[in-house]
Amino acid sequence: MARMTMIEAVRSAMDVSMARDHNVVVFGEDVGYFGGVFRSTQGLQAKYGRTRCFDTPISESGIVGTAIGMAAYGLKPCVEIQFADYMYPAYDQLTQEAARIRYRSNGDFTCPIVVRMPTGGGIFGGQTHSQSPEALFTHVCGLKVIVPSNPYDAKGLLIAAIEDPDPVMFLEPKRLYNGPFDGHHERPVTPWSKHDLGEVPDGHYTIPIGKAEVRRAGSAVTVVAYGTMVHVALAAAEDAGIDAEVIDLRSLLPLDLDTIVKSVSKTGRCVVVHEATLTSGFGAEVVALVQEHCFYHLEAPVVRVAGWDTPYPHAQEWDYFPGPGRVGRALAEVMEA
Amino acid sequence: MVDSARLSLHVPEPAVRPGGQPDFSNVKIAKAGSVPRPEVDVASEDIRDLAYSIIRVLNREGEAVGPWAGSLADEELLTGLRNMMKLRAFDARMLMAQRQGKTSFYMQHLGEEAVSCAFRKALEKGDMNFPTYRQAGLLIADDYPMVEMMNQIYSNESDPLRGRQLPIMYSSKEHGFFTISGNLATQYVQAVGWAMASAIKNDSRIAAAWIGDGSTAESDFHSALVFASTYKAPVILNIVNNQWAISTFQGIARGGSGTFAARGLGFGIPALRVDGNDYLAVHAVAHWAAERARRNLGPTLIEYVTYRVGAHSTSDDPSAYRPKTESEAWPLGDPVLRLKKHLIVKGAWSEERHVQAEAEIMDEVIEAQRQAEAHGTLHAGGRPSVRDIFEGVYAEMPPHIRRQRQKAGY
Ligand SMILES: Cc1ncc(C[n+]2csc(CCOP(=O)(O)OP(=O)(O)O)c2C)c(N)n1
Numbered sequence: 001m002a003r004m005t006m007i008e009a010v011r012s013a014m015d016v017s018m019a020r021d022h023n024v025v026v027f028g029e030d031v032g033y034f035g036g037v038f039r040s041t042q043g044l045q046a047k048y049g050r051t052r053c054f055d056t057p058i059s060e061s062g063i064v065g066t067a068i069g070m071a072a073y074g075l076k077p078c079v080e081i082q083f084a085d086y087m088y089p090a091y092d093q094l095t096q097e098a099a100r101i102r103y104r105s106n107g108d109f110t111c112p113i114v115v116r117m118p119t120g121g122g123i124f125g126g127q128t129h130s131q132s133p134e135a136l137f138t139h140v141c142g143l144k145v146i147v148p149s150n151p152y153d154a155k156g157l158l159i160a161a162i163e164d165p166d167p168v169m170f171l172e173p174k175r176l177y178n179g180p181f182d183g184h185h186e187r188p189v190t191p192w193s194k195h196d197l198g199e200v201p202d203g204h205y206t207i208p209i210g211k212a213e214v215r216r217a218g219s220a221v222t223v224v225a226y227g228t229m230v231h232v233a234l235a236a237a238e239d240a241g242i243d244a245e246v247i248d249l250r251s252l253l254p255l256d257l258d259t260i261v262k263s264v265s266k267t268g269r270c271v272v273v274h275e276a277t278l279t280s281g282f283g284a285e286v287v288a289l290v291q292e293h294c295f296y297h298l299e300a301p302v303v304r305v306a307g308w309d310t311p312y313p314h315a316q317e318w319d320y321f322p323g324p325g326r327v328g329r330a331l332a333e334v335m336e337a
Numbered sequence: 338m339v340d341s342a343r344l345s346l347h348v349p350e351p352a353v354r355p356g357g358q359p360d361f362s363n364v365k366i367a368k369a370g371s372v373p374r375p376e377v378d379v380a381s382e383d384i385r386d387l388a389y390s391i392i393r394v395l396n397r398e399g400e401a402v403g404p405w406a407g408s409l410a411d412e413e414l415l416t417g418l419r420n421m422m423k424l425r426a427f428d429a430r431m432l433m434a435q436r437q438g439k440t441s442f443y444m445q446h447l448g449e450e451a452v453s454c455a456f457r458k459a460l461e462k463g464d465m466n467f468p469t470y471r472q473a474g475l476l477i478a479d480d481y482p483m484v485e486m487m488n489q490i491y492s493n494e495s496d497p498l499r500g501r502q503l504p505i506m507y508s509s510k511e512h513g514f515f516t517i518s519g520n521l522a523t524q525y526v527q528a529v530g531w532a533m534a535s536a537i538k539n540d541s542r543i544a545a546a547w548i549g550d551g552s553t554a555e556s557d558f559h560s561a562l563v564f565a566s567t568y569k570a571p572v573i574l575n576i577v578n579n580q581w582a583i584s585t586f587q588g589i590a591r592g593g594s595g596t597f598a599a600r601g602l603g604f605g606i607p608a609l610r611v612d613g614n615d616y617l618a619v620h621a622v623a624h625w626a627a628e629r630a631r632r633n634l635g636p637t638l639i640e641y642v643t644y645r646v647g648a649h650s651t652s653d654d655p656s657a658y659r660p661k662t663e664s665e666a667w668p669l670g671d672p673v674l675r676l677k678k679h680l681i682v683k684g685a686w687s688e689e690r691h692v693q694a695e696a697e698i699m700d701e702v703i704e705a706q707r708q709a710e711a712h713g714t715l716h717a718g719g720r721p722s723v724r725d726i727f728e729g730v731y732a733e734m735p736p737h738i739r740r741q742r743q744k745a746g747y
């Protein structure tokens with residue numbers, strides 16, 4: 001067992017997968033020799049050679065398009081989009097092609113690819129290095145969407161994603177790469193080396209896609225979150241002294257509805273937190289499902305805390321970012337109702 | 338200071354519109370046999386001329402001439418003729434079936450049969466095409482059963498794609514035919530990826546990408562060229578220039594100068610233009626490109642100069658945007674008639690045998706149609722089950738789709 005950051009866990013997942021299966025290939029912009037701008041592929045080219053881990057032209061549709069072709073051939077490409085903000089040129093290949101090849105060919109061709117991308121804000125990345133586009137993927141039938149919140153999950157989920165027979169979007173909250181982040185930007189980041197979930201097995205293990213995890217048991221209110229917001233929600237519950245149950249979704253599509261329903265049926269209250277903009281965000285889907293399945297248990301309207309409906313600003317980042325203060329106010333609001 | 342005049346936008350227009358005299362005087366056509374045939378390991382910069390000329394083998398007299406002649410034996414040419422005739426007969430019947438309301442939509446190949454039929458014969462089993470919608474000849478020439486194609490077109494109970502795809506959007510891994518997307522150009526870069534995979538695995542199989550002249554304006558076309566040239570992928574990059582993209586003439590995607598083939602030159606990809614209505618020339622050039630790919634010499638870009646004689650699809654009315662007689666004025670003739678003439682000149686075929694073959698082929702197509710219709714058509718008879726809507730989105734059905742399927746009553 002080793003202590004790992006989330007970057008190291010992600011790298012370890014690719015390493016383990018490439019060693020086990022010679023069909024796994026890794027590529028993207030700056031991914032090969034240099035090891036990626038976040039260094040998540042560092043050392044892989046040296047270890048597995050230039051035909052299994054390599055740099056590509058700056059062409060996101062080219063990266064995903066060639067990955068689809070490789071998957072049709074029988075390889076298992078795990079590609080990197082340098083920042084989630086740059087996946088739009090590849091969106092056509094993802095939504096119209098990768099997502100539907102199995103269906104439209106009735107299984108004649110399949111598309112087992114993984115598309116990794118750093119997401120989210122909190123690093124002063126401005127509007128083009130801070131986006132959280134998960135809802136653009138969860139609306140697409142045929143894709144799977146994963147957002148891990150810690151190194152242990154990141155590795156187990158990424159290996160599962162690489163082994164999955166269908167296309168998986170793997171969104172890595174970059175604010176969590178080096179340590180859990182509670183949303184108080186003035187506090188120092190706890191390194192993963194001091195956190196339980198930074199303890200990651202060296203070898204192969206998987207975490208099933210489609211299973212949520214209860215991060216904090218509680219009986220007063222359910223907080224549904226994923227990625228960075230899991231840590232923000234934990235801090236908010238702590239700060240506000242509220243007996244909140246915090247669910248880490250881990251996988252948005254498919255979604256673990258049972259865990260959500262079980263919790264909200266028990267607590268009767270629900271707050272959904274995400275970093276992406278509010279309108280038509282993934283939170284809307286969770287709220288609709290809670291309404292549909294838990295209506296007679298609800299004691300208060302379900303509330304969403306999210307990024308504002310504006311582009312992600314640079315200087316005012318901490319006013320945009322849904323921090324523990326905003327989550328705490330939402331918790332108080334549903335508790336009062 | 339420059340005396341600045343007002344700017345004006347240039348919007349290209351074709352030489353003629355409906356009611357006008359068709360005019361192909363701007364299409365420069367090299368004499369059959371006049372274009373050289375370089376070695377397959379030639380450097381792309383040494384054959385830049387081939388991106389501006391047109392490789393032709395069959396001359397007006399029906400003779401095969403020049404350095405690109407001789408890649409096929411008589412038997413193979415007869416098979417080629419038969420395949421093109423089959424595709425034409427198939428088109429005629431399916432067009433009629435669409436008019437009779439047996440399916441929603443159809444796209445024919447009239448005038449372009451040589452391109453896909455001859456190309457398929459330059460590939461080997463295990464190679465993979467990433468086609469667009471006007472390459473059914475790849476299936477016909479590989480002996481994919483016509484009944485299956487019709488089942489797909491009718492979306493009937495035996496449709497291999499379970500009613501999920503528009504008519505003619507076939508898929509057959511076994512026959513090297515990647516599932517067709519309705520989104521233009523997406524398959525182009527996928528083909529490059531498949532070829533790269535084959536090279537990564539030190540395999541011997543190659544890929545072929547297909548696109549129309551209009552669709553070369555899509556960014557995926559350019560992504561594909563970047564990746565193909567960067568990694569020297571074993572792929573043949575085909576552009577079928579049939580002069581029209583629905584109602585839009587080729588000058589709109591191409592601009593006023595250059596050729597589609599010439600787009601490969603900036604990427605250092607050997608680029609050739611070929612007479613797309615000349616079965617022998619298409620085969621010879623495709624074979625040359627396939628050999629290059631197989632010898633790990635990298636991609637080749639081929640522009641097939643041809644003409645779309647029929648409508649774009651059953652939803653199109655070409656008389657609204659081009660002269661009715663334009664197809665007759667097309668200077669490269671009809672691919673079926675040209676190959677027929679060649680075989681007659683060679684003494685390997687005759688008018689009588691041609692008439693007889695036409696009848697036989699039509700019988701074969703009608704018989705296939707009878708068998709397919711026994712399984713139903715779009716609005717009558719057997720259909721795929723509603724349950725099929727929910728199956729196969731993922732390898733394993735996730736709970737939310739299962740809930741929806743149950744809600745729908747299946
Ligand atoms: C991305 C996309 N844009 C538009 C269309 C609609 N469309 C279908 S066919 C076509 C024309 C294509 O012309 P071309 O590439 O020259 O091929 P051709 O039909 O002449 O063989 C258009 C615009 C589409 N299917 N996909």
